[in-house]
Amino acid sequence: MKQCTRIEIVVEQSVSGQVIDLLHKVGAPGYTLIPDIRGEGDRGTRRGDELAGDSSNCLFIIACDDDTIIESLKAGLRPLLSRSGGVCLLSAAEWLRH
Amino acid sequence: MKQCTRIEIVVEQSVSGQVIDLLHKVGAPGYTLIPDIRGEGDRGTRRGDELAGDSSNCLFIIACDDDTIIESLKAGLRPLLSRSGGVCLLSAAEWLRH
Amino acid sequence: MKQCTRIEIVVEQSVSGQVIDLLHKVGAPGYTLIPDIRGEGDRGTRRGDELAGDSSNCLFIIACDDDTIIESLKAGLRPLLSRSGGVCLLSAAEWLRH
Amino acid sequence: MDTFLSNLSSPPLLFFFLGALAVAARSDLEIPNQIAKFLSLYLLFAIGFKGGVALAVAPFDTQIVLTLGAAMVLSAVVPLYTFMFLRNRIPIADAAAIAATYGSVSAVTFVTATSYLDVSGISWGGHMVAAMALMESPAIIVGLLLYRKYALTDGDDDDSFSWSQLLREACLNGSIFLIVGSLIIGWITGPAGMSQISSFIQDLFLGVLCLFLLDMGIVAARRIKDLRNAGSKAMSILITMALVLPLLNAMLGLGIASALDLDEGDALLLIVLAASASYIAVPAAMRLVLPQANPGSYLPMSLAITFPLNILVGIPLYHALVRWTL
Amino acid sequence: MDTFLSNLSSPPLLFFFLGALAVAARSDLEIPNQIAKFLSLYLLFAIGFKGGVALAVAPFDTQIVLTLGAAMVLSAVVPLYTFMFLRNRIPIADAAAIAATYGSVSAVTFVTATSYLDVSGISWGGHMVAAMALMESPAIIVGLLLYRKYALTDGDDDDSFSWSQLLREACLNGSIFLIVGSLIIGWITGPAGMSQISSFIQDLFLGVLCLFLLDMGIVAARRIKDLRNAGSKAMSILITMALVLPLLNAMLGLGIASALDLDEGDALLLIVLAASASYIAVPAAMRLVLPQANPGSYLPMSLAITFPLNILVGIPLYHALVRWTL
């Protein structure tokens, strides 16, 4: 078991590629992606019912134990979140190592 | 970064509308919804294979930093959970503000 | 409200049956399963685009308040994770009882 | 005997068996969930439209009106005796949900019966689709009224009840809405509309039904497994009911059909409607208006026992009875 | 008047109404998301292939080249005056996005118009599919250039802009790519290719369109609800624009069609292209190249107002105008 930070990011589906690029850039050790989900927030309801994916969100989960990576990820996310909306939550977790 | 509570609710798909109504009523700042997922619990296995959605669950994630909202959400959820089943987990998280 | 551990497991879709068997064996009180999701890690990118499900992951969420169950679950998961990859995160949460 | 064998060797039914076999053999064969939903939407859309077009060319007469009325009465009466029989044997919410389930109908059983008739070259009236649509809702309402009458004296609380939600669930459930809507559109556009979309609606019908029944076979066999795992004493009552109720209700349907002097095809369809149990509209409604009822009881009954019983044995059996009686 | 009524009573449009009604009645009828996407891919694939095959047998002449050129110009000009009108009335990013939306086209409106022509027995040229494909991108580029010209002096930052991303979004968006690709494949394989897949492409077309418009009706009605909830002052401008712009643009299209002396079918299609507004390609591109714009403005306008206006009233109205003018 190892301490790590669990990062959870919800953004709209169409910017998922930008988040992946960012994760590669900052050197995140991996991610899990739940695509095509729904939600509601300041920018209205995303019902997941539009063909262009405009009304869908996606959720990233990233386990990371490297603080510099986390900091650059946060720095890279901020402008993206203020442009396109979404949320990013961080919490502590234990990572079961095999 | 701001402290908040991360609320995670799993209920069966057919009551998702009731949860959304409740979230609106208590004034939750937003939610993310993962529809049509599976699970197993006291009420048996939900395989996600039925046309009426009877055998599917859905998952809500809500980030909230207002304790009164959280309390009324909990109060509103209890009867719903005892009627239709499901789980609700709460944990502390940090919310990245843009 | 009751203290519990929130366990989150990401494995490839094709071993989801093995995880379910393990959960039954160790006596987990229930689980929630998000099938057919994506991800990237040491074993490359899983884009969720293959017919055999080889390139998909799935995510389990388990709330559990029994430490012996958690320990046997962790013991059972380790070989599975080293064989097929994936991550397992544990964190503390409060469980809203109805 | 011949009818039975030829029914059992029709492609759709064989694909139902194949699905069940896949579960028994622990194969991982699966129809993706959204696809299964789409196949069912297609079937509702097609049968509704067909029925509407048929209505457009053969307008209402007294017998049709009587048939529609009888169908609604059937759907309201079946829950009454089902509930009365069950209410002291199992939890009262379950009894009400089962009553509603068996009073209502299964669109796929109906669709299978119409394709059985089509393949056998026996004609049937488009108004039978309307009859099916009309039978979905009354059972839900009667089931819930029974529950309220008998359960509330038992002290259950009921602050979440709302008539408007009940009516919405009973009448505006997605599948009911689509079949009624397609029926009306078919009726408005008539044969001219049909000529525009007939290859989509008619030529593909049986092929889609094959794939849909493959999925149904998979799901039904899984529910049988679940039932076996449950295996309590109450279960044996439920299984018996799931085998007896369709036959009983079929007899009632047969009685009405001969009283109304229906044609061979329409008589068979009315009986099939009586005998079939809902596994989409009613369960969906029950989760919202009667969440106290355990879906582990009424769903496996209708989906895993009554549905296969009807399509495998029931349809040819009821057909033989119709021939013998009329 | 007859044209209107016969248009309104065609199965696809009636299914559009049915979808809208489902939302109004709060039914839970829904087409699963991946299915809706598949139906739309099918329509793009089929119309593209059809257009390509038609091009293969009726090769390019001057008038076709002029039509294609005029279509592109139309798609670049409409955003100009739309933007100029809006830019001081609403946020500038929204004005640019709306301009792009209305300069571009809606493939489903086009498809509905072709099936309207087919059912009416009026011929149309395969190159109109190419015209549609060519009209998608210019509007996106013009819209963004306008934004950059007028917004940056206002002090907005713009470090995230990239021409390559803009061009990729404008020209390689999935739906544009599929329609252009299918057009080219249809053109390469010609009638021989068509004979291989014509039952798939032609016979199913109208049936698929019915189910797709059912979904569109549901989505459009939901957006109308959203609009009503928003209800600000700016909204009334947007709603007015969503009703006026298609008619204005249709007039421009009519002018060009009569200047080029197009045939009845092609003229109607050009007008429909002018009048229609994108709700797939442009909104998708805008979220990436102009995320500052509020999708709550341009999307409901095109999806919930202009789209129904065009398919319900517009097509027969423009047809009447074409008949009257040409």
Added chain:
Amino acid sequence: MDTFLSNLSSPPLLFFFLGALAVAARSDLEIPNQIAKFLSLYLLFAIGFKGGVALAVAPFDTQIVLTLGAAMVLSAVVPLYTFMFLRNRIPIADAAAIAATYGSVSAVTFVTATSYLDVSGISWGGHMVAAMALMESPAIIVGLLLYRKYALTDGDDDDSFSWSQLLREACLNGSIFLIVGSLIIGWITGPAGMSQISSFIQDLFLGVLCLFLLDMGIVAARRIKDLRNAGSKAMSILITMALVLPLLNAMLGLGIASALDLDEGDALLLIVLAASASYIAVPAAMRLVLPQANPGSYLPMSLAITFPLNILVGIPLYHALVRWTL
């Protein structure tokens, strides 16, 4: 040469190119995952049923039995020499998985070859579908036995091995199950069953194949990109093998076909089966029975190199060889 060009200009193959091009051009064109799965289920269902109906009218004779036997032997022998060649060059688990992959078959390559024959007007026997189904499993079993024989002396642990799981994966994998099941149902219902669902099964076949190959083109091109990113020394062996193995195996198939004196169509299909590599059943089985093997090796080989090689160049090439030899 003509054969090549006419093969390359058939709609399904052009859509494969279009899919690959979409990835190369970084378009976001995509077929939703459940839809791709459904299209593949449809193809398995249709080809299985067709084969079964064909078997029902042309019953078994000695040559058919010999062909089926030869097919199974082929599927067991190919893994042997593939493994022997690879086992000292790459990790032993990877060698075993690649051996199984190439011993087994690709249903879509087979389906593409049958439609190539149908379009060329060359007949083929329904038993070839049975041959395909029989070739899926032996390779999986042989591959795993080889691994156990050679790896365990190397000290690998193996407590997770279970024969029952192996056989279930090898024989009851969803796609094998569906094709065998549809074959048997087609064989039971015969031409009477076919007449009920032929528009669904036959008329739509090529159109569905177009959309499915569009998806395959997208997925294959993505895997090529992944391969390029990996780019190790071992990779060059793997790429070479992915190009050489199909040709080698095709020769073996050709030898058997001429030894058995098969007809033109059947000979081509046997060769295509030999040359093709599994990318559904075997990879799925390997993840469960041989998780040590790296899916990043065998999957891109079969999916991104061997599959396109076979459908683009292989089929007409093997056809030319058949014509030249027989």
